[in-house]
Structures are given as structure tokens and as C-alpha cells.
Amino acid sequence: MAGTQIRYLVASSIVVACARGMLRAPLMRTQLSQPRLAARGAPFAQQPEVDQRPAAARQKMGRLNIRIDDNWYDLTNWRVAHPAGTHWIDAYNNSDATEVMYGFHSDRGMDMFKRLPKSKHPPTHVRPPTQATYAFRKLRQRLVDEGWFKPSFWGETKKLLPWAASLGAGISVARAARGPVRAIVGVLLLAIANSLAGWLAHDYVHGRNRFCSAMRGFGELCGGMSTTWWSNKHNMHHALTNEVGYDEDIALEPALHLWEPDPKNDLRWLRKWQHVYWPLPYSILFLYWRFDSIRYVIKHKKWNEAARLAAHWGFFAALVPAHLLFYSIWLSGLITATIVTVTHQSEEIFLGDTLRKYDFVEAQFRSTRDAKCNNPISHIVWGGMQWQLEHHLFPTMPRYRYPALAQELLKFSAEQQELGQGDGLDYRVTGEFKIIADNVALLKKLALAEPMPGNPSAEPIFKQV
Secondary structure (H helix, E strand, O other), X not given: OHHHHHHHHHHHHHHHHHOOOOOOOOOOOOEOOOOOOOXXXXXXXXXXXOOOOOHHHHHHHOOOXXXXXXXXXXXXXXXXXXXXXXXXXXXXXXXXXXXXXXXXXXXXXXXHHOOOOEOOOOOOOXXXXXXXXXXXXXXXXXXXXXXXXXXXXXXXXXXXXXXXXXXXXXXXXXXXXXXXXXXXXXXXXXXXXXXXXXXXXXXXXXXXXXXXXXXXXHHHHHHOOOHHHHHHHHHHHHHOOOEXXXXXXXXXXXXXXXXXXXXXXXXXXXXXXHHHHOHHHHHOXXXXXXXXXXXXXXXXXXXXXXXXXXXXXXXXXXXXXXXXXXXXXXXXXXXXXXXXXXXXXXXXXXXXXXXXXXXXXXXXXXXXXXXXXXXHHHHHHHOOHHHHHHHHHOOOOOHHHHHHXXXXXXXHHHHHHHOOOOOOOOOEEEEHHHHHHHHXXXXXXXXXXXXXXXOOOOOOOOOOO
């Protein structure tokens, strides 16, 4: 058995090396059309300039201005004090950050930003928010007033029960496994438990209430990943979804290409098979994330998170046979990576002339598609990510509100289209298996596509590790 484990470890290392950028990246009026591929083949235009110089140099050369609720704030001297890092501030220089501000901050944080200095000389070339954006802000405020963001005891309990049941059953079966059948069942149960732990940790990082704050350490203890590292990476994906150079979740090359590569970035002998081998790089998701988490907590001296990670590994090493634990993490990576990618990567990828072109709301509609689950098991395993658009527009809302929220977004989409301001705001949903098939079809199309000189690489401007 040891020889088999070594062979799998060597194979996984090769895949990791191949996918070095992948998953560093690392939950009626309905259109059921094929995913849009607009903007993929467009030649790469110059990316918006993001100034990454030290604060002192920036202060001499220009100010850092961000718009929130139609007011401009000068964050030149405050950027280094931002608790989540300077990359957030830099990415929104001379841009509107209203939806991102409300999407990721608590009420306390929202009160604090109002005390920041106003811009004395705000930029004049930035377009105003669209009428659809103003309508969205009214919708959000109504949902806040009606209590949609408040957690419920039963809702939170129902999220925890499937994880606890699959974890307990998985450990029991794995420990008693004496043959291949029980071993496979144990691995499957543990893989599901691990994916569900990831969705729960995801909820607790996004949540802005006392319960989520108390459960924040769940990510290290039960999911085996640093919540701070993951939050920094994941929230950039939320803020700038499918924006090339910003969203690490689409930084998959050279393992997978989601747009035609520049010839100098193209391994054509590898790319032509990407629609065949895609499960291999996907399956390393949690192995890779665990490695990055350990690197991050050591590098940044996050000792409390490091202690919880040590407790996680100690617990599972003591209770689960090592080879079955390894296989379960591998399988869980495939399950989770498939779910988190299929709702975005066959939609619009923003590069060239479309990079940072749209307001936040329109960009989310254009880059996101919901998945229609067909049975209760799928609803559990998808962990709320079948309601991907709802989650991206309202990330701090408890996921058990999303089915009702979907009806609100359908209504919002219809109203904006009736008013003549709904271009790009079509609500998209596809069956859970067809959406996977559509993604594989896209990978095949791009596997056979000719390279596109001038197209960008997937290298992120802001790296988290």
C-alpha cells in the first residue's frame, strides 16, 4: 500500500507542477441558451493601470480615490491600514466600490468608512453608476430592512447536520474497512464531508453576524484551510469575477485555458487534451489549498490559525487511515472544484475591451449562471453554490434565503428589461449536469482553437501567497 501511496503522491506532484497557476485560486423568465463566449477572442487591450508603488511614492505622484454611494474618498494615506490588505484599495483606484463595500463589510465597517477623508480633487472621467445599479441598491436596502440578512437557528442547524452525519459515518466506515467496497464508501462519505466543511467555512467567512464570527475558526479545524488566506483570495474573485488579471479562480493555465492563449504562453500539445484530462487538475484543489494554507500561516505568523490546522491534522491522522484520508481529499477536490467553476467559466470572461467595462451588478449577471439541482442530495452537495448569482450579489446573506431571493432577482431582471436598462441583466440557469457538459464543451472548443497573439496570460496582478 505504501508503494501505491507514493505513486499517487508523485502523480499529484506532477499535476500540481503542470497547474501551477490553477486554483490559486484557489457555492419565470429564464434563459436556457448556450453560455456566452463574448470577449474571449478579442485581442488584449491595455489593462487599467494599477499603481503598486509604496504609499510615499504614490502620494507624490497622485491620489488614490474611491467612490462609495456617489461620494469620493481619498484613501492615499489610509490604504496601508486596511485590515484586509492594500490590494483591495489599489484594485479600485478611481473606481466605484459601493457594491463591494456593502458586500464584504459589517455594519461597524460601514460606519467607519464614513469618517474617511473626502477627495478634494476627485476624478472627473469616471462614468456615473447606471440606472440599473441604483435600482439594485434600492433592492438591497429593502432586503436589509425586511431582515433577509439575519440568520435563523434552524437554518444554521440544517446546514451543519449533513456535514456532521457524513463525517461521522465516513470515519466509522473508513476505520472498519477491510475490503475495497467499504473503503470506497468511506472515501466517498469523507469526501462529501470535506466538501460540506468547505461550504460551511465559506459561509462563516462571508457572514457578518455574531454566529459567523464565533464559527470563523471552523475553516482550519474542520476544513483544514486558513480562513485568512482563503478570504483574501476568494473575495477578490467575488469583487472582480472573471476579470483577467484579478480573479485567481480563472488563473488555470497552463493546465486549462479559458480563452485563446498568446502563442508564447501556449503549450499546444497539452492544451489539445484539456477537455479530456480536466478532472486531474481539478482534483488537486484541496491538496493545493492545504499546502498554500500552511505556507501562508507560517509566512504571516498566524499562529492561532496554525494551531487549529495542527489540531485538524492531528484529529484526522488519529482516526482515519492515511491512504483513505488522502483519497478522500483528492475526491473532494474534484467535487468542489467542479461546482465552483462551472457556474462561471463558461460565461463571459472579461479581457481586452471588456476588462473592467461593466458596473458590478451587470458584470455579475454576465459572468454567472445558476445550476438547477434535481434532487435533495444534489442540493446538499452543492452547498448553496447552485444559487451562484444570488450569492455573488448578496454574499453576506444566509444561503437558506437564496431560493426566495432567486424570485426577487428574476423580478429585478424583468423590471430592468422592461425599462430598457436591462441589457446584460438576463437571469441564467441551467441543469446541474448540462452546465458541466457545457463547460467540457467549452474546454474542447478552446483545446482546438488557434492561439491569439496579444491575449493576456492568467497571471494575477495581486497574488495572495
